[in-house]
Amino acid sequence: MNVILNTPRLMLREIVRDDRTDMAEILQDPEAMYAYEHAFSSGEVDAWLDRQLRRYEQDGHGLWAVICRESGAWLGMCGLTIQNVENTRELEVGYLFKRRFWHRGYAREAAAGCRDYAFNVLGTPRLVACVRVNNAPSRRVAESLGMKVERIFVKHYYDMDMPHALYVLELPGTAHRKGK
Template structure:
């Protein structure tokens, strides 16, 4: 199950052949400025494998995001995350630094939220945002998610924004 193409973007499953692009994305200090640290090449490979496990186990994960012309934009998708002792479906997104500010994350996140609340059949989707990550929070709010709670997720303070169908 993959989100439908949007006006400018298409989604596809990540493959190990995407390692160079994913390592550049996840290893970029600007893209990863709200994470504890940029990811190494080995961690980027594990990210791809984690996404592929999501496809196999749940029918969704993080997908490669690219323009209709095939330019790599980043990743976006749906993953299960632990919040307050429960597993919640999160929409997550990363866009290449040079392409940020063009609305790609919002366009992609909207398609993923529609998939989650539609074909996937979930009644709720969230975004988990580090409190000072204003750009990510704006994306979540633009696609209709609203602050639900503050929580500690993966050992870090987070704001959980959600949307129910």
């Protein structure tokens, strides 16, 4: 088991094939997946799982499994993925949790662990979160990380134009060095 990081209540580790049933509880839940406009088919769950395993190999990181340290419960996924945002490569913090574990501060805690890992271990100068503008809980999580909206952009997904907020957190001095 490849453990990535610990927070006071949570342990984040790499996803393995045996996690498929837990992942599907989120990915096939229409309410959890409303930001994606559809619950995933079985094939889409397989593709999602394969994509995380490929990311670990190619990038050294991806979405990780979030486990409750006290009970061992499989709570959700949170991690760091490379995304193409309007033709720019960005490092994104992402988070999805099982509905029965929402509202306990788990997303905020896991995402804060990933933010610190991104800056302290990966040494990134910039971290983003792309959040559908109407996804209030996700926006609150991004804001709890100290992120600010840089701009609104439209993502074309599932045959729809979806306005997204690009939340950004940069190391002090980085924006200046880039000449902003």
